[in-house]
Amino acid sequence: MTEFVQQVFNGLSLGSIYALIALGYTMIYGILRFINFAHGDVFMIGAFSGYYLGILFSFSTAGGGASLALALLVLIGAMLITGVLGFTIEKLAYKPLRKSPKLTILITAIGVSLFLEYSGQLVFGADPKSFPSLLENKPIINLSGAVIGSNPLVVLVTAALLMIGLRLIVMKTKIGTAMRAVSYNPTAASLMGININAVISFTFIIGSSLAGAAGILYGLNYPSIDPLMGILPGIKAFVAAVLGGIGNIPGAAIGGMIIGLLETFVTGYISPTYRDAIAFGILILILLFKPTGLLGKKEIEKV
Amino acid sequence: MRKFFFSSLIIIAAVFAFSCNKGSGDEILIGEFGSLTGSEATFGISSTNGLKLAVEEMNNSGGLLGKKIRLITYDDQGKPSEAQTVVQRLIKNDNVVAVIGEVASSRSKAGAPICQQNKIPMITPASTNPEVTAIGDYIFRVCFIDPFQATVVSKFILNTLKLKKVALLKDVKNAYSTGLADFFEKEFRNMGGEIVEVQSFQAGDKDFKAQLTSIKAKNPEAIFIPAYYTDVNLISIQAREIGLTVPLIGSDGWESEKLTEGKAKDALEGCYFSTHVSTENPDPAIQNFIKKYKEKYGSMPDAMSFLAYDAGMILFDAMKRAGTTDAEKVKNELAKTKDYNGVTGKISINEQRNAIKPAVILEIKGGHFKYKETVQP
Numbered sequence: 001m002t003e004f005v006q007q008v009f010n011g012l013s014l015g016s017i018y019a020l021i022a023l024g025y026t027m028i029y030g031i032l033r034f035i036n037f038a039h040g041d042v043f044m045i046g047a048f049s050g051y052y053l054g055i056l057f058s059f060s061t062a063g064g065g066a067s068l069a070l071a072l073l074v075l076i077g078a079m080l081i082t083g084v085l086g087f088t089i090e091k092l093a094y095k096p097l098r099k100s101p102k103l104t105i106l107i108t109a110i111g112v113s114l115f116l117e118y119s120g121q122l123v124f125g126a127d128p129k130s131f132p133s134l135l136e137n138k139p140i141i142n143l144s145g146a147v148i149g150s151n152p153l154v155v156l157v158t159a160a161l162l163m164i165g166l167r168l169i170v171m172k173t174k175i176g177t178a179m180r181a182v183s184y185n186p187t188a189a190s191l192m193g194i195n196i197n198a199v200i201s202f203t204f205i206i207g208s209s210l211a212g213a214a215g216i217l218y219g220l221n222y223p224s225i226d227p228l229m230g231i232l233p234g235i236k237a238f239v240a241a242v243l244g245g246i247g248n249i250p251g252a253a254i255g256g257m258i259i260g261l262l263e264t265f266v267t268g269y270i271s272p273t274y275r276d277a278i279a280f281g282i283l284i285l286i287l288l289f290k291p292t293g294l295l296g297k298k299e300i301e302k303v
Numbered sequence: 304m305r306k307f308f309f310s311s312l313i314i315i316a317a318v319f320a321f322s323c324n325k326g327s328g329d330e331i332l333i334g335e336f337g338s339l340t341g342s343e344a345t346f347g348i349s350s351t352n353g354l355k356l357a358v359e360e361m362n363n364s365g366g367l368l369g370k371k372i373r374l375i376t377y378d379d380q381g382k383p384s385e386a387q388t389v390v391q392r393l394i395k396n397d398n399v400v401a402v403i404g405e406v407a408s409s410r411s412k413a414g415a416p417i418c419q420q421n422k423i424p425m426i427t428p429a430s431t432n433p434e435v436t437a438i439g440d441y442i443f444r445v446c447f448i449d450p451f452q453a454t455v456v457s458k459f460i461l462n463t464l465k466l467k468k469v470a471l472l473k474d475v476k477n478a479y480s481t482g483l484a485d486f487f488e489k490e491f492r493n494m495g496g497e498i499v500e501v502q503s504f505q506a507g508d509k510d511f512k513a514q515l516t517s518i519k520a521k522n523p524e525a526i527f528i529p530a531y532y533t534d535v536n537l538i539s540i541q542a543r544e545i546g547l548t549v550p551l552i553g554s555d556g557w558e559s560e561k562l563t564e565g566k567a568k569d570a571l572e573g574c575y576f577s578t579h580v581s582t583e584n585p586d587p588a589i590q591n592f593i594k595k596y597k598e599k600y601g602s603m604p605d606a607m608s609f610l611a612y613d614a615g616m617i618l619f620d621a622m623k624r625a626g627t628t629d630a631e632k633v634k635n636e637l638a639k640t641k642d643y644n645g646v647t648g649k650i651s652i653n654e655q656r657n658a659i660k661p662a663v664i665l666e667i668k669g670g671h672f673k674y675k676e677t678v679q680p
Contacts, residue, residue, distance in 0.1 A: 002520070007513060007517075010512040125340070127341060128533050130564040131565070132565075147545050151544070218509075221510075222510060222537060223537070223565055224533060224536060224537050229509070264513040267504075267513035272503055272504050272508070272513075272514065273503070
């Protein structure tokens with residue numbers, strides 16, 4: 001029983017990171033109807049921003065001057081950096097192609113992804129780096145043997161807060177309403193006086209900064225980062241977004257949690273060899289039986 | 304069409320011009336492949352540093368067979384496929400007379416068949432998987448093999464630590480790890496120990512909590528993790544995070560200063576691993592090597608540096624005895640190596656082209672590796 005409780009918790013803290021990345025995929029898809037394959041690498045840049053900011057704010061990697069305020073500063077700094085990165089990527093790589101066929105922009109996204117990965121290897125070096133301990137990890141809850149540390153708890157809570165914040169922005173603010181309008185019908189939205197470019201930029205900034213935050217949380221939980229670290233979590237988060245229904249924000253959050261839990265259970269109770277096979281097997285099953293995902297709505301193609 | 308013909312001609316000519324990098328008559332070209340970047344970067348860097356020291360020493364003392372030795376080192380980025388490419392390049396383009404490398408068994412196994420096919424002697428400094436030298440009669444090693452390492456670790460856990468219930472965590476993508484885990488499982492059971500749980504992961508994984516939680520549920524007294532240092536670093540941190548406090552026991556793949564980086568410094572306190580050599584050994588050969596290494600690189604050598612130095616020296620010794628760099632003769636001389644006094648001890652090559660040597664157990668204390676005991680073969 002304690003083993004099960006611990007596994008659930010392991011899965012939730014992994015899943016909340018997938019969920020944060022998945023949100024970016026789903027938001028950008030909702031607005032532009034395309035998959036930003038460079039999103040996983042924005043996540044990587046987020047982790048490296050945290051690494052360098054952490055050094056800048058002089059954390060020792062062994063966990064010396066760790067404090068909540070400084071950790072928060074690193075988190076916000078990394079979100080700003082990745083937000084600016086997302087904005088730049090959209091302006092330089094995707095905006096000139098907005099009128100081109102969807103395939104062109106998809107291939108460009110793969111190009112941007114490879115560019116980030118390999119310039120990352122050039123700039124940061126290809127060997128893994130030890131992520132600074134921003135927060136000291138203390139065992140908090142001890143449920144008859146199931147130890148729940150403070151860091152995974154921080155990851156879970158931060159991810160939840162960010163998701164609630166996103167929900168508020170999308171549902172309660174003017175820009176959020178504009179985002180939903182553009183997602184629903186871009187032409188009609190622009191006819192109503194909505195600045196489409198501004199909405200798209202805003203979506204990229206928000207989505208990328210969430211990926212940046214996920215990078216920091218990932219580093220907190222799994223303190224070894226390298227320039228290719230974004231590939232697999234990026235793909236898993238994409239599966240999570242499709243699982244929840246691509247374009248649907250709560251769907252992405254739920255999808256991320258499901259993938260995280262499933263992976264942990266498969267690894268813990270069956271075998272890690274099947275872990276990825278099961279994640280991608282689910283993707284195939286969804287595409288076969290419910291192509292719109294768990295919460296996705298059916299889109300009617302108008303002729 | 305004409306234009307195309309000419310341009311392709313030029314390209315072909317250029318390829319030929321660049322590929323014919325024959326050593327000028329007064330040089331002996333030795334090739335090396337290693338992981339200078341990637342998650343096992345310290346393996347490659349330490350061994351190339353050690354080997355360079357051997358080459359430099361030979362050249363300073365008048366060279367080999369009246370010629371200077373030139374070392375060509377290529378990075379395989381820690382990928383078996385890349386190892387194949389660079390070994391091919393060393394042999395076909397650079398025309399090296401012998402190849403030294405790799406530390407990781409999976410990459411040695413990728414490079415060795417190419418050396419064997421081309422009949423170029425290859426010496427691996429630190430690959431311990433038995434299958435590496437089984438590839439052919441041109442493949443040698445200067446370290447012990449994993450069945451021996453498994454015995455050493457089993458004896459240490461049962462007799463010195465007096466622990467009986469052990470869990471096993473192995474990397475299924477890694478020939479070294481699965482091989483050593485299998486030998487250990489058999490050996491430890493034969494000696495009366497109990498393996499309570501076997502879990503696995505794949506190199507490059509970052510999340511090990513699921514496996515560690517399953518291990519914790521079986522209440523082992525120790526966990527044996529035959530894997531490389533980057534993964535072990537993360538595993539140790541996550542083990543402590545979920546409240547798994549038993550000692551972690553490892554093998555020579557742990558040997559790197561990066562093992563105890565970050566939080567792992569505390570997580571690995573009081574853990575043990577088996578390896579080839581201890582830098583605390585007062586043996587003058589070892590201390591002398593450490594001094595030379597420190598002077599040149601400003602850092603401490605690890606086992607990989609010692610072994611690569613020995614690999615180079617044994618190769619040069621065989622060439623000296625053969626009086627030529629002719630591959631077949633060098634191979635025959637290498638096979639005859641007996642009681643060579645290396646920095647990692649007396650080295651004799653047996654019929655399976657493996658070295659018979661003692662192993663040492665090191666204890667991790669305050670992020671440093673302290674000598675614990677030596678186990679004779």
